[in-house]
Amino acid sequence: MTIGERVAWYRRRRGMSQEVLAGLVGRTVDWLSKVENNRIDLDRLSVIKSLADALDVALADLVAEPSLMEWTADSGTRTVPALRAALMNYRNVTPFGASASAVEAPSVAAIKQELATLWDAYQAARFAYVTSRLPSLIAHAEAAANSYSGHDLNEARRVLSLAYQLATVQLTKIGEADLAWIAADRGLGAARAAGDTVLTCALLRSVTHALQATGRFKEAVQLTNDAANYLEPQFSGPSPEMLSVYGTLFLAGSMAAARANDAITTRTFLQAADEAATRLGRDANHLWTAFGPTNVAIHRVATAAELGDVQVAIDLGPQIDTTGMPMERRVRHSLEVARAYSAWNRIDDALNVLLEAERMAPEQVQYHRMSRQLVLSWIRQQRNKPSTVLVDLARRLDVME
Template sequence: MRGIGEELTVGERIAWYRRRRGMSQEVLAGIVGRTVDWLSKIENNRIDLDRLSVIRSVAEALDVAIGDLVGEPTLLEWNSESGTRTVAALRDTLLNYRQLSPFMQASSTEAPSVQALRTSVDMVWAAYQDSRYGYVVARLPELLSHAQAAGQQHGGDQQQQSFALLGLAYQAAAVLLTKLGEADLAWIAAERGFAAAQRSDDPVVIGSLFRSVTHTLLSTGRYSEATQLTTDAAAYLQPGLADAGPEYLSVYGTLLLAGSVAAARAEDRSSAQTFLNEADEMARRLGRDSNHLWTAFGPTNVSIHRVTAAMDLGDIEFAIDLGPRVDTSALPVERQVRHALEIARALSARNRTEDALATVLAAEQKAPEQVRHHAIARQLVQTWMRRGRGRPSFQLAGLAQRVRVTP
């Protein structure tokens, strides 16, 4: 993050950048179509600013990235699985100039068999869904190198399978980097993954990478573009729906779910509802919650995204009503915890701080790395610490220390 520490809330960052730009509250409020009183309350932590559509408008007015206001990227903590080379090593891999041209890609790495490569990709994705970020980031550089070698050295059907696995490896990199707020690196990974997927000639993998590109557009605040990409990608995949198998239905359905979030953040309520309804139809065709191609797709994930879209559209009461009733226990840990953070965000917006804190603490027990590196968790803790009267509770003080939020 440029020029400002991690300890500040979104409102305090807005005030910092506003002063840095030499703007008065009157000027900034006028640009974003809000009152001075509203902006003053935001900057003084008297009301929450958690709708990304509004944060994007403020970021554009201040000529900064959304990540600069929400405190991203975050520093990935070292642990026994990550070692002491984490995002920096993955960055080096993604920025390797030898990937720019096929004339530079001759690799001294011996290509693994397709089966061995598939096993490695499965292990990385399984770890991601278990929210073991350290494991994932530590293994991605070598996995990408091996997958690239396989695409170069294998031929025929094995080469196509290798490119499909390379695309999925890049997708794993993109989703992890998005979680850590490394939006620019995530875009590079998603773009490379989509190029590899196209070389695989596998529509399921291509569809999966469409979703990845949609998520990276979301992470950079390009909500309308992400919505349009969903529409275009869905049109590409629709001809295959008539006789689609479970993987195809799952990839198509999760693409629509990503699009629903994009549309909600673009404040396009109609498109968000259309995407959710069509995803619900795919879930009914699938018949149950599944995890084909690591999508965690099914009726429950559709409900999760209804809650997320509701929060992004400002429908807090709907999110509070539906969110706790969604049973996520059969889904991967990553999905369970992401939904819990959305519930906590809704509860906090209605000043139910104790319930929200309990929700975050329970989520942390399941996936400590995910909670401690997620922007929503940090923003909630920052808000609670600033608004609290007197000394924070033992539970809140401990959580604040773990997510690196200072009083």
Template sequence: MTETMTIGERVAFYRRRRGMAQVVLAGLVGRTEDWLSRVENNKIELDRLSVIRNLADALDVTLADLVAEPALLDWTSDSGVRTIPALRAVLMNYGLAVPALADDSSDEPPSLDDVQRAIGEVFDAYQASRYGYVTGRAPSVLSDALRASRAAGADETNRASALLALAYQSTVSVLTKLGETDLAWIASERGLYAAQAADNPVVLGSLFRCVAHAVHSTGRFQDGVRLVQSAANVLEPHIGTRAEDALVSVYGTLFLTGAVAAARADDRGSVTSFLAEAAECAGRVGRDANAMWTAFGPTNVAIHRMTAAMELGDVQIAVDLAPRIDTSRLPAERRVRHAIETARAYTARNRRDDALGVLLDAEQLAPEQIRHHAISRQLVLSWLRNNRGARSVALEQLAGRLRLA
């Protein structure tokens, strides 16, 4: 219903639904009535999630309500006509999740080799920003992983649990991108349970990161910070001088997730320490690698340093960092995510033409990611509302492709 509203317009919408005067809501978030009026009339950009979260709390709505998530996933040849509801059906099928309720009359479960291959294909597609493909495949991959895990023999239990954990993680990845945060939390929690049974620190670390991301995607930023701190303590004994790159990568990526959560919680101290830990891990890896589909290395650390600066309100630092980061060696998902942050930073400095150019270039690389990401959609809406100069055909065409005009 509010998909084509800016965040400020949604604030006004929910404030009126609550029967609340501007002066009351402004007071609840420690701002002036004039500030709120300017927000609601698109005179001020709300580009920090910590501020948006405070408004959501005061209005007794979710963070997702104000940023217009979840996004409706378009049907494509990759996705078919069964998308998020199909994933929800698998997550809510206790005949799959609970062995005691299982229907053993179903077809023979797939082999663990087949499950492993399918999980890799889903993760690869996610990193290529093929969200339709991931959402279309994830239900069957998760279902197969559950059946294979239930049928695994004693000598395959750990491997089956590890694959089940990663199947859940692949599901969480696309759910969080599309703003389905509650479903993502359910999947991440179940994935962590499977990872604990796998007796594999690499898989456990990967699921710790997954859960931390799911937690802070719901707006529970400080909880995300605490989770990262606790998870790092669990993994630290395994991070010796001879730790494999995969373990160092998931450990480092955990700190990157924590740095963004800390920035959104206005916790500068944790941002600094988390980024330092991540940089040390990147130094150990020594290159931009992609172990466990982390895209971890020095470049990803730089991307998160810029994102954290934006979330802390250090816009000029983000603007200065953005063009220095060469993402050409990273998967499409990481490259486009950096482009979205760059466009956000340029917009905050009134460089809309530069921001639009960055977003258009990113759309060429990963149209599904631009179409469905909350920040890119919000940027386009704000540019449309605040367009005071000559008519921009390129902007209007982009808005049309994003179903915003």
């Protein structure tokens, strides 16, 4: 079902008329009728969230997340459930962790290499590979944190915090919002235990991602402000790593502000991120942030789209050169460009952008709600028989049989 069709389904389940629901979200009955009949696309999370709140359902219920992760050569037959089991392992939240762990603690060098391999795979948009191997990394890092002392203990905690951060961003990518929250909480605890301000900042950003995944956009905006106030006294002569995580904190906050329909705060956060990028001086990838002027420009497009300013997204989006960015960032930007073209009714251009994105990173396109909803809406809106290219893409994304 499209998002509009889900709205209609939940509205009927609630015994609610179109007049009542439209009134609750401050819209006309005509608008709601067009939404439910796929004549208006719902592509702004702020609007979808208002409907979810009025219907008393989760945001994920309307956007159809999470999606089933396919078994691949990279993933094998152990995907999200194995990661869920790792996050909900009682040994990690009880006093019995060190004594009861069945995993031998690897060396710090070994878990650092394991961490780097998985972060690199994530930035290459190899989501199945990352999901299937995160349980092992978390188990190894937890065992190290429970076994070592002194300098090695702090190093193990740093690895553990970044492993949980990776779990957070990976889980939000595939729509597992509640698990992402658990991972963000664990990662922040490890970063604080290590006494590492840079990693604490990085994990605070992960918490904002987890908040957004559950539709708590205003809370994510407030956390961005709180985190910035916490970090400012420690911001004299910042390292490149600190500038990068500080800048990406504001980028995450700008998306939250846009999704909360707060244009002023969105601009404020983007300006703060731009200042950090200017101080950094170039695109970089410290702590796998992919932060720099290009990532700021990417977020200008994404936030404009979330605020409904399609003209800005159309004018700026296709002009940004993302070839120097990690694949995950490149393809995420392509999805925004496709959304902007679609909103401008340039469906052929949007389809071409999406097909090129799929060629570069098929898993990322398959699991992102935006690509699935775009293709489904194009199928639903066709007056004639959809093209073979579009139908084949819809089948690859599992939005039609």
